[in-house]
Amino acid sequence: MAELILKTLTKVYTQAQSAAVDELNLGVRDGEFIALLGPSGCGKSTTLRMVAGLESVTSGEIRIGNKLVNDLHPKDRGVGLAFENYALYPPLKVRDNLAFNLRAHGLGAKEINRRVDEIARTLQIQELLDLKPAALSSGQKQRVNMARAMVRRPSVLLLDEPLSHLDARLRVELRTEIKRLHAEQRFTTVIVTHDQLEAMALADRIAVMNEGKLQQFDTPLEVFNHPANEFVAGFLGEPPMNIFRTAVADSRRLVIPDTDFALPIMPAIQKLVGSRKELKLGIRPWGIRVSQTQTDGAVPGVVVVVEDLGDETRVGIRYGEVLIMSSIPVTRRYRPGLPVFLNFNEEDLNLFDPMTGERLSDGSDSSNQPYENAAENEIQAPVSR
Amino acid sequence: MSTTLSSPQTQPSALPPEGSASKESSAHARRRRFRPYLVLAPALILTIGIFIPFIAAICLSFTDYSLNSSDVSFIGFDNYLSMLQSSDFWHSLGITIEYAFLCTTVEMLLGVGVALLLNDENIVARFLRIVLIFPLMIAPVIGTLIWKLITNPSVGILVGPMRMIGLGDFKWAASPDSAMFSLVVVDAWVYTPFVIILVLAGLRSLPKSPYEAALIDGGSPWFVFKNLTLPMLAPVLLITLVFRLMLSLQEFSIIFALTEGGPGDATMSLSLQAYNRAFPFYGLAEAIPMMLFLWALVYLVSFILIGFWRRAQQRAAGVA
Structure with missing residues (x-):
């Protein structure tokens, strides 16, 4: 177990014009669980493979336990990697798959057996030890894959999309298992995933990547509630955050031109708006309340789409090109065509620069404690589904 | 019904x-x-x-048919019995097995070794992988004749180097002591590329990801070869072995072109023995039992090896 530090880590493939990983800086504390999250092609797997030593480094540094490992052979880095496609050794029994690393490092037969049995117990694969990989289900293969990565007691445990090939139920089951294993073993762990729920549920901190660049590196709640930019805001959350362009009308209202949408600028965001003429407004569906009675500051609209999901109801209201989705407790009151009023929760409003996509911030975001607790309950709903 | x-x-x-x-x-x-x-x-x-x-x-084979006589009569198993009683037959059988065993062993070891070396992405390997196919385009007889020239005592290019290492009077195919050695050298020279190509194709069709796992797991190249490559490659190796054994048990052209079974009968394999009986000496009916015996031998060997191959295939896939 050790800390992992990436310093201006860069990978450029010879054929490509832009860097696959672009000056990535990341510090993972000893025993911490972090997630590299991003869409496919964002460089997260490349980063992981560079740490493992399967991919060469173009420039920058990888340090494990304060030791520069850029030029070390993969086997000498002290990493364990659970592969996305399992990559088990087909001709070997599960027991020999697990023992491969220990044998290669010349451990005694007794010690090998003890360690293999121990890790098999931890991952509950004792009864699979004498089977060959072809006889295993994908869930079992993934358990063996992780056991093989952990049996060597790595300084850094790397998990490359470990759940992406499993069906939904198994995925949730194994996700809980990974969480339990980490709590038990405290390996410094990096998980690569494109599934935001997986990242939110597992990681102490999430590094969101896009096009080879780090977008934000923070705790799940911070990334979720205070996205650093429009990309992060749009990538996390299901249903996604409503993000749309608004114009500032006589410094008092945010409007979508040529529609009924006119939101009074509340005192809390007055400073952020400043003298801007235009900005992007972001609000999660849970931050919008829908009612049939007009209140102060409510925005009128007409329901165009209703989705009853059992544990919530999603209501869509259209303003020109923009469809604003709201997520509310289950109700059968709303039908398409019904006139309603939208109340925007002041604390849930995110403002982004329309040109750069960066979040507009006055630096007082993270002090809002009760708000974070409220948000936690909101994330739990989709996670447990 | x-x-x-x-x-x-x-x-x-x-x-x-x-x-x-x-x-x-x-x-x-x-x-x-x-x-x-x-x-x-x-x-x-x-x-x-x-x-x-x-x-x-x-x-x-149940008659006394001969190419220089017109009347044919049924003689039962006489041809078979006289074959089993002839010391020439047993001598030739020994030569055939010796030849097949030596050639196959040398070619398999050399072929697998070279294939492992060529299964790499450097410029030499890439060039040689293409060039490898050329020897297979040459008829074995031509290859043998080239070797005859190479080792020719008066014009051969190998004579100089042999003299330098103190083997200037090495007789190659001309001496009963080194005739078999010469045959194996020529056979290996002609057929090793065949083994290399098959094994190389097998190596390149192996899944890549277990090797990445092995890279992180560590272990010497020999450890990885023994535990991972060999079991996964076993089906290809066995099929290659079947091909080489079948063909070298029946080999005719190389032996005929290099030694004609000689000197004396030092390299008189079953194929040559049968040929000699059938054509220069017109005893076609006498020769047939030998060829049938050879056919049964090849069939038996292939049958056994194909059984191994099936099992190896299941083991490589992790089924058995």
Whole structure:
């Protein structure tokens, strides 16, 4: 177990014009669980493979336990990697798959057996030890894959999309298992995933990547509630955050031109708006309340789409090109065509620069404690589904 | 049961289901019915082409048929008995097995070794992988003649180097002591590329990801080869072994071109023994039992090895 530090880590493939990983800086504390999250092609797997030593480094540094490992052979880095496609050794029994690393490092037969049995117990694969990989289900293969990565007691445990090939139920089951294993073993762990729920549920901190660049590196709640930019805001959350362009009308209202949408600028965001003429407004569906009675500051609209999901109801209201989705407790009151009023929760409003996509911030975001607790309950709903 | 099968009601069921539809024209139905036989025809002709000489040969082996005499009489198992009693036959059988064993061993070891070296992405390996196919384009007889030239005592290019290492008077195929060695060298020279190509194809079709896992797991190249590559490659190795054993047990052209079975009968393999009996000495019927014996030997060896191959395939896939 050790800390992992990436310093201006860069990978450029010879054929490509832009860097696959672009000056990535990341510090993972000893025993911490972090997630590299991003869409496919964002460089997260490349980063992981560079740490493992399967991919060469173009420039920058990888340090494990304060030791520069850029030029070390993969086997000498002290990493364990659970592969996305399992990559088990087909001709070997599960027991020999697990023992491969220990044998290669010349451990005694007794010690090998003890360690293999121990890790098999931890991952509950004792009864699979004498089977060959072809006889295993994908869930079992993934358990063996992780056991093989952990049996060597790595300084850094790397998990490359470990759940992406499993069906939904198994995925949730194994996700809980990974969480339990980490709590038990405290390996410094990096998980690569494109599934935001997986990242939110597992990681102490999430590094969101896009096009080879780090977008934000923070705790799940911070990334979720205070996205650093429009990309992060749009990538996390299901249903996604409503993000749309608004114009500032006589410094008092945010409007979508040529529609009924006119939101009074509340005192809390007055400073952020400043003298801007235009900005992007972001609000999660849970931050919008829908009612049939007009209140102060409510925005009128007409329901165009209703989705009853059992544990919530999603209501869509259209303003020109923009469809604003709201997520509310289950109700059968709303039908398409019904006139309603939208109340925007002041604390849930995110403002982004329309040109750069960066979040507009006055630096007082993270002090809002009760708000974070409220948000936690909101994330739990989709996670447990 | 048999009456119902031949009854007219059941006849349409012998056709594919669409064929029984009344809308379809009878010409179309007829074409459908003949199609399987048309597809099978080439294989059938080929099989007949092999079986007729084979069966004719077996029939001839029970006679005293000779190429220089016109009357033929049935003599039962006499040809077989005299073969089993002849010391020439047992000598040739020994030579055949020795030759096949030596050639196959040398070619497999050399072929696997070179294939492992060439299974790499450097410029030399990339170049050699292409060049490898060239020796296979040369007929073994031509290859043998080239070797005869190379080792020719007056013009051969190998004479100089041999003299330098103190083997200037090495006799190659001209001495009974080194004739077999020379044959193995030529056979290996002609056929090792074949082994390399098959093994290389096998190596390159192995899954990549277990090797990445092995890279992180560590272990010496030998450890990875023994535990991972060898079991996964075993089916390809066994098939290559079957090919090489089958062909080297039957090898004729290289031996004929280099030594003609000599000096004396030092390299008189079964193929050459049978050939000599059949043609220079006209005893065709005497030669056939030897070829049948060789055929049975090749069949037996391949049968056993193919059994191993099946098991190796299951083991490589992790099924057994």
